[in-house]
């Protein structure tokens with residue numbers, strides 16, 4: 001099956017931070033892939049902006065390198081040359097007053113205007129202010145704001161207030177790239193497109209839910225950012241919170257921005273505070289091959305967590321009594337992100353205790369090997385009598401989608417095209433972000449006040465021992481972390 005490409009209207013996209021790491025690895029290659037897919041109109045303009053002194057041809061050379069390194073398999077010389085005709089550069093300082101008039105001249109009226117803030121968050125307010133002040137923002141303008149959106153509730157509120165001073169909420173696109181992942185969107189399709197699951201999707205039938213986002217990478221070159229952040233701020237407050245919302249929310253009336261975001265907000269607001277004994281923090285130790293976390297961030301006394309596991313509760317009628325176990329960390333056994341919905345035992349076994357009992361588990365594999373497995377109970381084959389075993393009904397999404405993996409858009413390409421189309425469904429609203437901080441802040445404040453030291457864990461493990469105990473204590477078990 002070949003995916004459908006819906007062309008977008010003519011647009012001008014200004015990437016502030018257009019020479020940075022994110023622009024090179026994700027934004028520019030993503031735009032190129034949408035161009036190759038035929039989604040970009042002929043007269044679209046992509047304008048890189050930064051303080052550096054570059055002309056168009058130098059920026060095109062940088063963009064070409066980025067595309068060749070990160071652009072996927074369909075990088076032909078011809079496609080690159082045609083794409084680069086749309087690429088320009090302008091020198092501008094977010095904190096200064098030079099360059100804005102020149103940038104304004106490059107933006108024709110009457111077209112969609114998107115300004116991507118791919119710069120440090122400390123510059124977001126200055127950019128928003130200057131876009132208004134120098135008259136660059138018109139009625140068809142929107143801004144795209146990268147993570148992190150604040151460091152806590154206070155800073156997120158302050159950022160919301162400053163952006164709202166210059167732009168309306170429906171012009172602000174807060175990116176959470178997890179929402180752009182094909183499989184994350186599939187979560188909604190699976191839940192709300194099938195009759196099969198929704199009637200069972202509640203505390204009466206679901207024993208518990210596990211959300212795992214495991215990475216094999218360490219903090220690498222991002223140590224100075226990460227050490228101020230840690231796994232709770234870097235992953236739980238945003239990406240994992242979004243996954244939890246999509247699993248737990250009530251069916252929205254329509255797949256429309258506010259209908260979806262209203263339901264997500266209700267979930268976040270229904271989250272109970274997490275007591276200290278339901279939360280485990282870890283930090284990876286070094287081995288002969290890889291440095292420890294503290295070596296990575298160059299602070300031998302760092303207490304920042306590179307792993308967190310917790311048990312959350314959504315206090316509403318649907319989920320009362322069903323725990324959500326969450327874990328995420330770096331330098332773990334394998335790179336895998338999955339959500340497992342573990343159903344309760346059948347109420348009575350007609351086969352007797354010797355047959356064994358098994359549970360249905362629906363596993364949504366977000367990455368890699370994107371797909372879904374439903375464990376069902378069947379009879380063990382052979383003449384050994386009625387003994388039961390698990391067998392997976394396995395659906396790998398790649399088999400159901402295009403045979404050409406390049407046609408499945410990466411999260412950033414999908415989200416940028418949604419910005420151009422003016423569709424905010426997969427972007428976080430300001431109140432959602434604030435509610436997520438309002439839930440995580442007290443947890444962080446509490447462990448900081450206690451002077452909590454994260455527990456060490458071995459590189460390649462599944463996190464610290466206490467993370468296993470978090471479930472064992474409840475008579476449950478984490479699924480294995482397998483790539």
Ligand SMILES: NC(=O)C1=CN([C@@H]2O[C@H](COP(=O)(O)OP(=O)(O)OC[C@H]3O[C@@H](n4cnc5c(N)ncnc54)[C@H](OP(=O)(O)O)[C@@H]3O)[C@@H](O)[C@H]2O)C=CC1
Nearest residue numbers: 017018019020021022050051052093094118119120146147
């Ligand atoms: N890199 C990543 O994987 C991810 C990044 N992000 C977020 O994206 C944003 C950008 O990150 P990243 O690309 O890694 O950062 P980089 O440090 O690699 O790039 C920063 C960019 O901003 C430009 N810049 C710096 N100061 C100014 C200024 N005063 N005015 C205009 N431009 C300026 C720089 O160019 P110059 O110095 O020439 O001005 C450069 O182009 C950050 O908010 C980050 O948190 C989010 C998720 C992942």
Ligand SMILES: O=C1O[C@H](COP(=O)(O)O)[C@@H](O)[C@H](O)[C@H]1O
Nearest residue numbers: 147177215217234235239337367
């Ligand atoms: O936002 C972030 O996400 C990445 C993980 O993203 P994925 O798409 O590779 O799953 C994480 O490594 C990084 O620390 C965090 O800032």
